[in-house]
Amino acid sequence: MMTTKYTLVQHSKGGPRFKRAVEEAAVTLASDQQRVERAGGVLFESYIEASDAAMEENYPPGVEGITPQAEGTFSKQRLDGRYIYIPPAPAKPMVIQGWEVKLITPVAGRRLILAQREDKFAVATIPAEGTPTEWNLATYRSDIGAAATAFGARHRSLAALQAAVHG
Incomplete structure (x- = not known):
């Protein structure tokens, strides 16, 4: 049946x-x-x-x-x-230096990203245009909660910096 x-x-x-x-x-x-x-x-x-x-x-x-x-x-x-x-083909995920970008938001004239490679998570600030050849990662092994907390903290920090510069 x-x-x-x-x-x-x-x-x-x-x-x-x-x-x-x-x-x-x-x-x-x-x-x-x-x-x-x-x-x-x-x-x-x-x-x-x-x-x-x-x-x-x-x-x-x-x-x-x-x-x-x-x-x-x-x-x-x-x-x-x-x-x-x-349905439209799903957009291919952005991959930077082997890291798949899971979350991206513009802040302070740059892009703040949360990326994943295997069981590691990274938070980074990258240029607003193009993709970086080098970037500084904060890596949290198998702990998305810590990475999300770091993402939020970096976002608040950059937003405060932007407000101070423009305020």
Whole structure:
């Protein structure tokens, strides 16, 4: 017996304002599930997961108002007459000298980062543009809490420095 899964398809209603909108669709047949995957679509185990994903896709960060703006594309393949939605490829993580950047925030004209390599975490301040060839790391072995605390402390310190210079 095939388990029903769910995917995202182009919204069936709403006219031109909803041409970049997606909605949930049940996918019961194994052949339809395979077609969704071959087209680049995503299958969800539950309706709730698909519904949450539809909301995130329809209203990505920066979208204001009620007009949906899904950033992915639509396949030429259809499911129940609606085009299968293909989410945008996830952005590749920023890697600096073998460290994967997990958190980045601009502060005091620079970028403050929290990065990870294996079980080590690093906090560093890097230039606002480009990537550094050398940087000073504060490393905390297997302790994300200490790294997050250091990140917050460095952010407060740099923000205070910036306020003193501009204040």
